Amino acid sequence: MYEKDDPRSSLATATTPRPDSGAAIAAPQYFDFHRLASPDAGTPDGRTAIVRGQNVVLVHTDARAGDDLDNGTLDGELAVVVTGDSPAFSVITDDGATLIDAPGLVVVPPGASRIGVHGDGLLIRLVEATEPAWRDRAANAGAYAEDHPRVALLQRWPEPPGGPAVRYYRLADVPDDPARFGRIFRTRSFMVNFLPEVTGPRDPHKLSPHTHDDFEQLSLAVRGEYVHHIRTPWLSDSTGWRDDDHVRLGSPSVAIIPPPTVHTSAAADPGVNQLIDIFSPPRTDFSAKPGWVLNADDYPMP
Template identity: 55%
Template sequence: MTYAKDDPRSALSASATKAKDTGSAIAAPEFLDFSITAPDVLTEAGSRQWIVRGQNFVLIHTEPEPGDTIWSAELGSEQVVLLIDENSGLRGSSADSAEKHEVTGPALVVIPPGASEIVSTGSGPITQLLQSDETEWAKRASNADSYAEPHPRVAPLELWPEPVDGYRWRTYRMADVPDEPKRFGRIFRTRAFMVNFLKPGAGPRNPHKLSPHHHDDFEQCSLIVAGTYVHHIQTPWGTDASVWRPEDHARVGSPSATIIPPPTVHTSQAIGSGRNHLIDIFSGPRHDFSAQPGWVLNADEYPAPQD
């Protein structure tokens, strides 16, 4: 891994990112640019939804019409909802309580298992994260064919311990997170997910301070919600030249989701002159980030596994 000295990730152990050779072919990255593709769902009220998946997760991204019910369904597991910006908002309810929940963004919301409903109260984007073993939703993904067979280099999801105070509605507002230069981003986790709700940036990223790195056995989903980025991805070469791939330097707009497979070397570069905003998503939670004191902001609610 290659990080600048002032990048908090430089504290990560090198052994945590040493690639393993499983003998299996390396999956191709997927660049799912919603800014240039038609939505998978267009609601009667006009909200637009894109549904995509990775190995262990399903992502539903909604560009909503205010007042539209964008979700009414039952799940066997928690879901994570991202209210992307200050124009994003929801009114929600879940089967665990008769209470109505009103939340405005930017925020991360966890909804407990069971039946739930989400009404958008604003015009800003909303992203939902579900486990891929919610098979009805996994089948609806526009890229479902890519996962007709599990990718052997991606570790199956192993749920982390249950929250210490049980399943319930949880809201984490980004405005409540203080700045801390030694912490990498704004990281939250659940049993199945880790989300780094990075802060928006202004202008292009310094090309002399990129951070190429790889992951042994988990995918990274980079959700672009503002601006334009280039995802630089290099697939390692093995002994079989017939499966070699050239480097990717894929330009994507917003909104978009890029699925980065292990153990590709990757880094993302904002190139837009205005506001640029990326959110990183992992399923399951990362052990290396979790081991850094103070990085996971809700670690007291969602404990890490005990060795």
């Protein structure tokens, strides 16, 4: 599944797959945000696209200076994925304003909040899929009219010991380390892995096809292009068999990868490529690896 020098080769989940449940396997989903943006999705001129997985709603906004983005009054935390193409912005809560001006992850506590945008660029927000303000606004809401039986439902992880607060984790404070798999942060509901930027196409002789037992993966392309290779295993019901997918997407885009499909994604652009992987709930296997989750002290495991 993994090359020997891939940090994931030491994960327990890499060697101990669960017995198959026999439930139907959901279809992969692919979204190009430039084509999906809608005037009804949060910005009046069609600059916001909304998609969801079973447990998370992803809100992608092509923001402009002066935008005032209302997050609503949320029961759970909100996360903002900040990339090199994001503008500076302020997170505004009842406790005041927090300036965000560099790539990383921002966690906003439950309650009412807004985002005041100070420049032009892309903003990605994550909210729990049960939030009334967001759950029915996703372009693919119909795909989750019923829960997918193979995906574990979200149960929030423990509250941060420091209590509710806006927390800002800057990528610049944690350089890439080849002994770690990306730069991983978690909240009570989400795990976000900023994978390194890579230049040029991935070596086709060194892909890493693998499966997940019970969680979806949202692979968010923020730079370059990727080919998502996904194979749906054959079950006894042949009406659910699918041809292999080899779907090429530019950026910004997202592939929603259901369990237990076999999957791997290959950078394809001759320039710079970057993926950010999103999981909900947080992954236990990644969390169990010492040093992998960079804000583990703020967000303990169950």
